[in-house]
Amino acid sequence: MPGRTGASLQGLIDRHDLIAALDRAATKQVTIVSAPAGSGKTSLLRSWSEHTGSRTAYLSIRPDQYDAQLFWLALLAAVRAATGSAEPPPRPPGFDGPAAIRSELAAADDEFILIIDDLHELNSAEAIPQLTTLLTTLPAGVHAVVATRGESRLRLQRLRLAGELSEIRGAQLPFTEDETRELLATAGVTISDRAVAVLQERTEGWAAGLRLAILSLAGHPDPERFVAEFSGTDRTVAEYLLAEMLDHQPPEVQRLLLRTSVLDRVNGELADLLTGTTGSERILLALEDANAFVVSLDHERTWFRYHHLFRDLLRLELRRTDDVHELHRVAARWFADHADVAESTRHLQASGDWTAAAQMLTDHALSLTLDGQAATVAALLHSFPHGVRGLALAHAVAELNRGRPDEAVAHLEVARADLADAPVDHRHRLRTTIAALDLLAARLRGHFDGIIERVEALPSTTSMSSADVVLSNDAHATALLNLGVTAAWSLRLSDSEKYLLQGAEVAREIGRPYLEVACLAHLGFTATRDASARARRYCEDAIEQATRYGWAAEPVIAPAYITLAGVLSWTGDFDQAEEWLARARNAVPSGGEPGTQLLLHLAAATLSAGRGRHEDTLAELVAAGQVRMAGRHAxxxxxxxxxxxxxxxxxxxxxxxxxxxxxxxxxxxxxxxxxxxxxxxxxxxxxxxxxxxxxxxxxxxxxxxxxxxxxxxxxxxxxxxxxxxxxxxxxxxxxxxxxxxxxxxxxxxxxxxxxxxxxAGLPTHGTTHAALVTDILDATSTHSAAPAPAEALSKSELRVLRYLPTNLTRPEIAGKLSVSLNTVNTHIRHIYIKLGATDRSAAVQRARELRLLSAGRA
Incomplete structure (x- = not known):
């Protein structure tokens, strides 16, 4: 496991044949371990990771992991823990998990093993193909092991054909009689060879059954009789052995195991709360050391989970002895207090308190989505029975995330109607969220007519409780973003700039870099009303920040690429505009936000018009006109x-x-x-x-x-x-x-x-814009490119060069540039040398041949 070093964990034996099989498998790129529950996959991998001596990152996937972002963040954290990196993972959404992990692995300076356990818990349709891509493109020196129940959903045929895939199946995992004997000896249990053979035969070498039997045998007065009396297979054996094992545990251990089985993961504090005692962490650590179906989940050994089969059997037993609903309610309160909204909602659902669960999810659906847990929101919504009220806002968030704004608008109307029935202290927050989602729906529909006037002023945070302020911050930042974008589409560009700057500031304050970058990406367009230089600066700042977070290829930064391409086309820098337009096309998904699609076509038309490609210009303009917008835009x-x-x-x-x-x-x-x-x-x-x-x-x-x-x-x-x-x-x-x-x-x-x-007919002495005229004439010329000069001209020399085709004297050029005559003379001398010219006319001719006087270089 990450960071675990030293001797093998207690209770694990060295399964020589399987360890050797994993060693052989590690010469290939990827190993798949596929076997049913209770087969000993996790224990085998833990034992092998201790044996290899290589740097190892170990991730056990949490139950019901629906969100790709959370999976990649967890895997990245495991890799960084193994490499000793202290840098925290980036905040979702919008980070490229596979690329970040590949980069970390490539930087490792020795052999590296990546272990992913419980792949069957990964229920994200997005993450599975991404993981397939990662596994097929691992850096040299990295070996991956993936453990799962049943058949793997990964598509690794290419690795199989290349001889880079190893597989270990369930049929290879049962314990042999010798291994059973060694397992008993390690646990301090002594029975006859005949009893060992019977135990191995009746459990069929099933790891879970053997461990349960050994836990029972350790405290049994007559181990031989115990082995002789039980029979059966699979769950029957497990249920029998579990009952026997629990009977031989101290009361405090029994109570902890049973009452904490309602959890998918547990720590000492939460276990103390559910059992009403203290010292639970000590018991959990001892159970893990004894390999009693308890596995730590983090480097510090503070969080634990039970083996899935063991947990399921404990839950069956718990229903006969305790108030399960009350335990779920206690767990829900603890997770809510510790800001784990998804777990709190799950436990409220399990407790049968659907009203509280609906309010919890509604209050946090937007924040969960911004945290990369949109799939979790959808799964939680699916878990509610039909007819539960108060979920309209959460459904609206889910529909908007799916790109279905029309359905979201219908849910928002229900949420608006339900406002009167909402608790008074919740109304400010709900009103802010509804406003934010109204604006987002307008963006996704391309329907901007009158939408700003329909949205009420955002509630002041001064009238809210501190808890409401925290919950409203995400909605407030989202509302400002969408208000700014919507205002831009109405060409209320001053208002748009104000909203987007405010939104970026709020997002920065609450630690939402994705929202901040989204605001910055749209700012460039707001400045096009009067200053292309400022628009360019806004775009470049947004792109720099997006690149820092690894979002350079994400849709969030596409508006900045598009605006920058358009502005560069305005100034005649067509080559650079072409490059940024290509980046925009790569970042804009097909069928995405209609406004972004329209802007992309318009920027492409602008570039084509500047290059004189009228057919291409018309095609892009026609495509822009065909983008489906629900209303008229500016x-x-x-x-x-x-x-x-x-x-x-x-x-x-x-x-x-x-x-x-x-x-x-x-x-x-x-x-x-x-x-x-x-x-x-x-x-x-x-x-x-x-x-x-x-x-x-x-x-x-x-x-x-x-x-x-x-x-x-x-x-x-x-x-x-x-x-x-x-x-x-x-x-x-x-x-x-x-x-x-x-x-x-x-x-x-x-x-x-x-x-x-x-x-061309304007006399140069009759205009105050002679240099600009030269640039324009140069931009419309059709000179072919010539080889570059031996030494590139500096920026200052290029500024002077721009004035050489005019009739301005050297003192007049110095005045235009606000520099001394001596500086101009020095620059002209350098220009002549670099261009191989002897006079002003020759320098201009050579510069035109090199296209140094083109608009892009001016």
């Missing part, structure tokens, strides 16, 4: 407007006209649609109509999305003015577009509108 104008513009650029004028004709009055008044109609007018040689359409966008009376729309409107106005022969207005509109684009160096609208010829 980005519909951008999607539809860009769709019409792209149709025009592809020569699909009839389709564009039909799309414009189908637009309702509300959408037709938005800046995005007015720009689209202007693009159509320009294609139809109607520049005057185009300028008229753009007037309300330019004067600010038309509702519009971020600055992108206004830059585009000015460029379209410039193109229309030039078509009308009004060069002065054309220059003025182009200059306004450059002025709006300069702070964040936004290039995309210039590329999309084909404004390069317009800018």
């Amino acid at each position: 980005l519909i104008g951008r999607v539809l407007g860009w769709t019409i513009e792209t149709q025009v650029r592809l020569g699909q004028l009839a389709e564009a006209r039909a799309a414009v004709a189908a637009v309702d009055d509300h959408l037709a008044s938005t800046g995005e649609l007015r720009n689209a109609v202007a693009v159509l007018h320009l294609a139809e040689q109607q520049p005057a109509e185009a300028r008229a359409e753009l007037r309300s966008v330019l004067d600010g009376t038309a509702p519009r999305n971020p600055v992108l729309t206004l830059i585009e409107a000015n460029l379209l106005d410039a193109l229309a003015a030039r078509a009308l022969g009004d060069d002065e207005s054309a220059r003025a509109s182009a200059e306004r577009a450059l002025h709006l684009a300069e702070p964040d160096r936004i290039l995309l609208p210039f590329v999309m509108t084909g404004a390069a010829p317009l800018l």
Whole structure:
């Protein structure tokens, strides 16, 4: 077991043949030990782990383990205990357990054994294939042993074909007569050879039966007669032997074994509470040392479990002698006091107190889900009989976790109706949770119309008890996250930023890094309204934090990837945008949240538009328009407007006209649609109509999305003015577009509108944005890439390089950059050397060949 060293545990014998079989098996990658209950699997593995001398991590899976996250956290903790790592496992949900464990194992500097006992208790459909993947990709030097009842559910055919799988079956585990004799001698029991043979024959070498018999024989006045009198097989033998064994135990041991059998795991404090005595831990330690069906579960030997068959038989006996329901109620109170909500709920259910169990689960369903126990919540809900009231909120949490928001909304309506019947001191908490889930359901349905107005203000924590504040924190942080995301979809970006910052702060304070990262991942989008540089910073901060927790490939960080890809496309950094878009695609699950799916298509369309791939742009925009959203969202104008513009650029004028004709009055008044109609007018040689359409966008009376729309409107106005022969207005509109684009160096609208010829005609001495013009012209050029210079230019040199194609003098460049003339001269000298140029013109030409003046490098 983890951390156990020294001599073999008392009561275990060295089963030479099986130990040798395990030694041989350890030369392969994985060993499966498959045998029925009571066959001695656990004792064999414990004995072998003491024998190997290799570093060993041992995990006994808790009964009814439904949650993959909890399984991986427990296994990671066992591995870290074996490697001596003090670092605590990351908090769920959203951490890659197999990857974390593989990384830990790969870092081990010697042979390592990973033992997983009681695999049959792992009831997570998600964890089984993940464990299969881990076992088939173990680092060199690591051997895994998995013990289970019956057939293994792991799919290890590839290992079998490769000769890397060993199997030990139940038929190999029965004790031989010699082993039975040695087991008796180890326990200090002396009987004749004939009695040994009878005992081995009647138990058929069954480990559980032999151990029960030995526990009875140890205190029996006539061991020979005892062996001669019992007969039978399987459970009959076990029940007989259990009764005999209990009869020979001191009263305090009998009481402890029986009353604590209601538990799946027990410690000294809980055993004292159930027995009404003290000293239980001492008894449990002694029972484990005697190998009396007791196994410690942790390094410190504070938690124990009984062998499953032994526990089941004790429970049968307990029903004849004690008030089982009261014992469950006592256990429920203890687990509730020690923050183990799932165990407390199970014991309340077992006690028959369904009302208390429902309230316990409802109060904590959201927190359990955030802790990675969503499957446990579902299993607990399934255990309630039909008709138990008060579970609507827990059902809503479960349905949202399954991605079924419509069903969740129905449960939320029931929960809202039940508020009046809830205890007064619970209503604040329930109202907060309902608000949080309302918003989450709106996100998952893509239904944002009026949802924020429907949600009541979050209750102030100052009016709550301290217990309520603790329980409400998860709901409060979740509500702020979903409020922020929902506000963003309504383009209330200032409100969204405020909510998300508050949500991240609350999540940080209560130790919910997953919620914190979720808030940070959406913050970038809120900043796109006025500052792409700030949006980029938000995204990069979120990505850094997600990477630190191992969530770089999880859906939680996908919004940051998508926003960053979009912002980089705005600034013409198309190569980097392509990389982040690829990460976003890998992180976004198919059939996931509709809002995220739509944003992904929109970001892909933005990138394709910047690269001039109009067919790809249209395909992504059509896909964005087909994402199933239950209501109208604020980005519909951008999607539809860009769709019409792209149709025009592809020569699909009839389709564009039909799309414009189908637009309702509300959408037709938005800046995005007015720009689209202007693009159509320009294609139809109607520049005057185009300028008229753009007037309300330019004067600010038309509702519009971020600055992108206004830059585009000015460029379209410039193109229309030039078509009308009004060069002065054309220059003025182009200059306004450059002025709006300069702070964040936004290039995309210039590329999309084909404004390069317009800018090429601007005299460099007549614009205050000469360097930006150079970047834009460079972004629209089709120069092929050339080999990189021998020595890369520094960031400062690249800044100076950007001004070389202009007519600005060196002192003017120094003024633009707020540096000394001497600094500019030094940088230019270095640029010439690195580019192999002798003058300014040659340096610019060489830089263009190397694409150092492209928007991505500017």
